[in-house]
Amino acid sequence: MDLLFTCILVVSLGFAATRLPGIAKKRNQAIxxxxxxxxxxxxxxxxxxxxxxxxxFERTNFTDLFAKLALxxxxxxxxxxxxxxxxxxxxxxxxxxxxxxxxxxFAFVLExxxxxxxxxxxxxxxxxxxxxxxxxxxxxxxxxxxxAYVCSCLIPPLTAQFRDSQSKLSxxxxxxxxxxxxxxxxxxxxxxxxxxxPGIYDFAQGISLLSTLCVIGGLxxxxxxLRVHGEPLVRQSALRDED
Numbered sequence: 634m635d636l637l638f639t640c641i642l643v644v645s646l647g648f649a650a651t652r653l654p655g656i657a658k659k660r661n662q663a664i665x666x667x668x669x670x671x672x673x674x675x676x677x678x679x680x681x682x683x684x685x686x687x688x689x690f691e692r693t694n695f696t697d698l699f700a701k702l703a704l705x706x707x708x709x710x711x712x713x714x715x716x717x718x719x720x721x722x723x724x725x726x727x728x729x730x731x732x733x734x735x736x737x738x739f740a741f742v743l744e745x746x747x748x749x750x751x752x753x754x755x756x757x758x759x760x761x762x763x764x765x766x767x768x769x770x771x772x773x774x775x776x777x778x779x780x781a782y783v784c785s786c787l788i789p790p791l792t793a794q795f796r797d798s799q800s801k802l803s804x805x806x807x808x809x810x811x812x813x814x815x816x817x818x819x820x821x822x823x824x825x826x827x828x829x830x831p832g833i834y835d836f837a838q839g840i841s842l843l844s845t846l847c848v849i850g851g852l853x854x855x856x857x858x859l860r861v862h863g864e865p866l867v868r869q870s871a872l873r874d875e876d
Contacts (some may be wrong), residue, residue, distance in 0.1 A: 641842050642675040642848055657743050663714050664852075674700045675845075684759045694753045697760055709737055712783040713847075715810075719792035728786050740779040747772040768814045773823045777841075781821035784814035784860060806855035813847030818841050820860035 664840035676682050677700035686696040709728065716725035727733050750768050753760055763769040788811055800876060823837040 639679055641845050645675055663710050663775035664783045667707045667710040674703040678758050680758055687756045687778045695754060698748045705741055708780050715787055719790040724786045724790055729782055740775055744775050750870045761834055777821040777824055781818045784817045788814050802854055802858040806858055809847045809851030813844045827854050
């Protein structure tokens with residue numbers, strides 16, 4: 634699993650690096666920040682990195698909380714940018730509007746509270762050793778549940794974009810994002826229904842990595858669409874220009 638996390642981390646870093654040249658021109662700031670937060674979260678899930686950070690914290694597995702909170706920020710930023718670019722008011726309201734902020738704050742605070750009640754004496758990336766404990770199930774469920782919430786808000790406008798677009802590249806980008814977001818929802822379901830089944834954790838982590846790869850791939854194709862055709866995946870580019 635470490636090898637898979639490392640491979641996806643390299644891909645994530647590579648995509649984030651493509652956003653860096655525009656930062657000096659005050660472009661790409663949100664996407665670059667999203668890429669950095671995602672890369673940080675993925676790096677913390679690699680065992681040697683995880684154990685290194687664990688040595689700096691007094692509370693065991695505090696590194697896992699760090700990784701999940703970084704992922705919260707990455708997903709929230711990406712969701713905001715895509716909803717804005719798709720010009721979908723409902724999606725933007727549910728992710729970046731008042732409702733979206735309330736959901737984000739609630740999930741963020743609840744995640745920290747649940748972590749405080751976990752009992753995990755041994756370091757374990759993703760708390761794999763404790764996945765059958767009720768508090769850990771709730772703690773993991775909040776993390777993947779928030780991500781699934783954001784993804785569920787974006788699937789309808791992306792589906793409309795996939796259906797209506799005349800560009801093959803644009804349809805490919807939307808399709809990859811839809812698949813990636815749908816896999817996130819599957820991953821969230823597995824947190825609860827897969828508990829009794831041996832080996833389900835590794836399978837679920839595999840789904841998480843595949844969904845991440847699909848999303849990064851979708852964003853990369855969308856950026857390529859913008860460069861080749863001068864038209865973004867969405868009606869207003871969220872990958873290049875931000876307020």
